[in-house]
Amino acid sequence: MQIMDIFFSDPNDIPLPPEKMEIRELKATPYDDAKRILVELEITPFQQRPNLEILIFNQNNRLVSSLSVVEAIEKQMTFTLHLRESDPVGHYNVQIVVFYTEIDQLDAEDGPPIKDMVLENKQIVATSEVTFQIT
DSSP states (O other): OOOOOOOOSOTTSOOBOGGGOOEEEEEEEEOTTSSEEEEEEEEOOBSSOOEEEEEEEOTTSOEEEEEEESSOOOSEEEEEEEOOOSSOOEEEEEEEEEEEOOGGGOOTTTSSOHHHHHHHTOEEEEEEEEEEEEO
């Protein structure tokens, strides 16, 4: 795997190797329509681009929204996720997983789809969660 030049604005905020990655901040704010959620997050600066999974579960622990990021290029990110429920109401849990996968080592020729191989071979380095409520 090639090391890529990644530049961050704060020279005192040293990019970290995968095993030292952390999630610095995670926020989830419902939009006024209660069907979309603004997810804001910040991770530590990185030496290698991480992958992310963002999952939203309802109060019955059913997955109602998800988002995958392959090889993030920014340490601060903002996403809008849409809830797959007809009438969103109650408590929700947002989970984020930061992970790495050695894609170069995966054999995509005879195996399952690359998405499945990436998720099955992930090395989780950081997780976080936050809750929000829709009334």
